[in-house]
Amino acid sequence: MHPKALLDACAELVRLTLKFDHPADAIVSRFFRDHRGFGPRERATLAETVYTVLRKKQLFDHFAPSGSGPKERRLAILGFYGPGDFLRSALSDQEKNWLDQCEKIKPEDLMERHRHNLPEWLVQPLKDQLGDDFWPLVESFNKGAGLDLRVNDFKAKRADVQKELAALGIKALPTPYSPWGLRIAGKPALNKMEAFTRGEFEVQDEGSQLLAMLLDAKRGEMVVDFCAGAGGKTLAIGAAMRSTGRLYAFDTSAGRLDAFKSRLARSGLSNVHPAAIAHERDDRVKRLSGKIDRVLVDAPCTGMGTLRRNPDLKWRQDLKAVEE
Numbered sequence: 209m210h211p212k213a214l215l216d217a218c219a220e221l222v223r224l225t226l227k228f229d230h231p232a233d234a235i236v237s238r239f240f241r242d243h244r245g246f247g248p249r250e251r252a253t254l255a256e257t258v259y260t261v262l263r264k265k266q267l268f269d270h271f272a273p274s275g276s277g278p279k280e281r282r283l284a285i286l287g288f289y290g291p292g293d294f295l296r297s298a299l300s301d302q303e304k305n306w307l308d309q310c311e312k313i314k315p316e317d318l319m320e321r322h323r324h325n326l327p328e329w330l331v332q333p334l335k336d337q338l339g340d341d342f343w344p345l346v347e348s349f350n351k352g353a354g355l356d357l358r359v360n361d362f363k364a365k366r367a368d369v370q371k372e373l374a375a376l377g378i379k380a381l382p383t384p385y386s387p388w389g390l391r392i393a394g395k396p397a398l399n400k401m402e403a404f405t406r407g408e409f410e411v412q413d414e415g416s417q418l419l420a421m422l423l424d425a426k427r428g429e430m431v432v433d434f435c436a437g438a439g440g441k442t443l444a445i446g447a448a449m450r451s452t453g454r455l456y457a458f459d460t461s462a463g464r465l466d467a468f469k470s471r472l473a474r475s476g477l478s479n480v481h482p483a484a485i486a487h488e489r490d491d492r493v494k495r496l497s498g499k500i501d502r503v504l505v506d507a508p509c510t511g512m513g514t515l516r517r518n519p520d521l522k523w524r525q526d527l528k529a530v531e532e
Contacts, residue, residue, distance in 0.1 A: 212298040215299075217250075218258070219283075220280070221284075225261075232258065232262060252289070257287045262519035263350050263352075269283075270322045274309070276303075285303060323346075327523065356412060357392060358411075359409050360388075361447055366388065369403055369408055372402075373390070388447075410440060412441075412444070419441055420441045425501075426449065427452045429501040429502060431456070433457050433458065436457035441504065442482075446477040447477065454481060456481050456496070457482040458492070460484065460486065460487065
């Protein structure tokens, strides 16, 4: 695709996303459905450009007024995900000069709000809670989340999956804490791999893997994942139980559990029993009273812990919504 056309598409997607009418991932998905001519590289550029703008919105809003043209174009230029020479071939001389000036500004010369890229209502609560860990955390928020896999050790060994990935030119390193995890460089099309279709791995953040580890479910136990959602942690727990005992995957959304069924089928686990419940006093829950060895409750919340993956949340939420 011609650089100017791709930059125009980035600017349009930025404009749509910054309306904050819907979650960013939904807007991006809809944009791709409406514009099916984009190839994998163009889609990656579009998505990552938008997410970079969302992560660094305070900083880019600070730079944008000194440029010219529509604001969404200026933001797209600042957040453009791709080779610098490709971007510059789409810019006017005036835009190139403006971008050069922006890139010369050192982080230490910026005001604090332009470095943390957080809404003001969130800054002080985080400082109070985190102390010296505030800046390391917010700096991680300004970077894209990595891509982690959880190897289904009921079916495969981590080292074997790592070798299969390497044979396909995909660099994967063991995660620092989870014994099941692999951290992937880049964003390859993993769902087309034979190991994926065989159920030997799932995409899952290391943090979620560690939650399953902390539950420490044993073979033969009765376990409940009370807010199973899409079932990622359920599958990790079921594999840790070696497909023995009974593992109930409860959620109030039947739709999420329906989407879980294909993942469960790939996993090879026979001890998982998904069930939609109306609420915590549902008869299905009551019947298990006193019979369960372990319960995992990863309850839905504000989602602020997912800012690396969902940076739009910090702009779509406010203090009142969080308190509620």
